[in-house]
Amino acid sequence: MRNGIKRGAILAGLVLVLAGCAGQMRFPVSQEAQDALADQNINVVRITTDNIGQYRTPNYRSNRAKATNPPGNPSPYTYRVGPGDELRVMVWSDPERTQAAGTGGSDTERGIIVNEQGQFFYPFVGAVRASGRSTSQIRADLTDQLRNFISDPQVEVSVLRFNAHQATVTGVVGAPGPVTITNVPQRLLDVLNKAGMTADGDLSNVLVRRKGAAHNVNLKAFIDHGDTRQNPIILPGDVVNVPPMRDNKIFTFGEIATQEIALETDVPVSLTEVLAEVGGIDRIRADSRGIFVFRRTPMTPEGFDVFQFNLHSATALVLATDFKMAPLDIVFVTNDPITRWNDTVGALVTPLTGLLQVRSIVDSN
Template sequence: MLKRLKKLSVQATHRPRGDRAFRLSSMGVAVVLCSMLGACAVAPGMRMMVSGGKTAQRAPQGAGAGTDAAGTPPTTQVADATPATPEVAITELSVDVVRRMQEERVEKQQEQVKLLSPAPQPYTVGAGDVLQIVVWDHPEIAAAMGSTQSQQSTRPGDPTSGFVVDQAGDVTFPYAGTLHVAGMRTEEVQKHLSAALGKYFVKPQVTVRMASYRAHEVYVDGEVRNPGVVAVNDVPLSLYEAVARAGGFSDTADQSDLVLVRDGVTHRVDLTRMLASGTSPSRLYLKPGDLLRVVARDENDVYVMGEVNKPISAIPRRTGRITLADAIAQAGSVNSSTADAAQMFVIRGSLSGTPQVFHLDGRSPVAMLVAKEFDLQPKDVVYVDGNGLVRFNRVLTLLIPAINAGLTAGLVAK
């Protein structure tokens, strides 16, 4: 093709001055040729632009670790900065890096368990609770509870027969008057009531127990079979018990991502890792007013793009875990014809935080072990870059039609 272009250009120098069409077509071919040579440096298509030469900031992991034979720190690549994005260091994935990240997650999980598993507190009376109060040897006082004492409530919302604690936290009882009982345990209410009745009866024998627990509740929402309100009673309510009362996890639930909102603070609970580390979820007790939401798996998907057979939004397994190998497998594996196995990237982060970029050289068999153990996080982006020959071939595919058109115009003019 280059010989043909050279021949046309030589012919153009010997053509008469009046043959403008041929000269213009030859000039067009020359311009297209220059564009083709320049386009090889800026091949079209999406790709990860990286540069090297910066020293890694990671601390050594052992004697001799983190340095080469000369004792100098290793170098790492960085993602090239643009006017809209900052320069981000690229972390090379290895067995040691993946193991260290797993250990850090275990430590954070243990700290979270300690934070969310205080000793359960005894149940205290609150507004809306129904108390059953019996004064022995004084059956006339039982009439204060009304004629519904032995009848069943006709509607689910009706309170059980007894003395209802009003919204101010008070209860009214014959002879004793109005007592403020909110925040007390049943045995404390019994002592205060016995003291109040002692003014009218000789050593009154009083029994107080809860007839209906209605004051304290937790809310379970999201991917459970029966979302709604779960009442808290005198038995401490664990996280697992709350999910069980809500019907258990649905088929679309992500068991690794439970959102617990307590006192205005949001905590992310990973049941899958807790069980894997030997920590029982029954150690996490809920408090009245807690909100527990089970996230759906399709909300925690990851994006796989680039030179894969089927770009896809990969969904975690039922346990909520998804590794780099899982995501690539769901995308139909890398494209063996166009992918560069040495250029596999994971982009993590958001606009509000510091982004992270991980790089995996998939040419080594050990890299597959790393990919199998490297856990992805929700909304991660997995990108597989293309090889240089494919990008050059795409340049030719775009430019050859223009070159052929120029050559055809030159031959027609000739």
């Protein structure tokens, strides 16, 4: 019985010792130790005054971002009249005399409404097909038919009120709902500006559904870099969805407060601002040579880049201020060697004290 208690106490002590030794998170600080990481596709970049210009602004594409296939633009853009549109049709028979539907009073205000069959009535001509046609096509048709009644008729056709065509905006916008399509082409940015863009919407993954096909559009690429393909013209029946921003955050670990920090869509945040927001590094436990930013980039699809800052030098504070964060960055502050030694000794001493207490109990039995 006594031997069983002894073996159980010793085993429990060993478990405690191993648990204490394995509880530390760290990343190598020295160049020699970091060289061995290349085989794991881990690229360590020591940020200095010589290379900060290359890494100041992240060349970042989220690994969750979808490949884009923006819809094509009609050339030229032409508005097609539809049921519900109100037209102004004006006909001049000579310079001094006008015949028109909608030339004065309430007729001008009301206009001619295209009915559900896509037609409207015009005196002497009768039913005129309007749906699916441009105002130029309607004008040419009316001009041709009115020649039977008017010598050299001069005809003008325009849309007084646009009611026939809409697109729909959904998702993370200020005012989701229908958007009226007019004879003035509206691009994706125009439509979303009217709906009200928010910081919570992911402009890099806007979905445009058109005639049963789904198109992923990176509107942020147009805003940031002028990629016109990513700002398509919105057509009648399009459904535009702005998804919530899921990747626009960074994380902090190690000898620093563990936090998840949301990033503003259009406001770059520097490493210095991140460190200040979480209260700075632990000045007793942290190794100021080992301030790391872990980032997965298109250049390291199976690994990641690690940017190292040595805050032993005051110059590094300026470098950290110039260094802008990218979505899903991980800021890690490693612990000081003395801290690791103290933690290890503490982990050993605590279970050893427990073993001595167990031994005294065993010996007393």
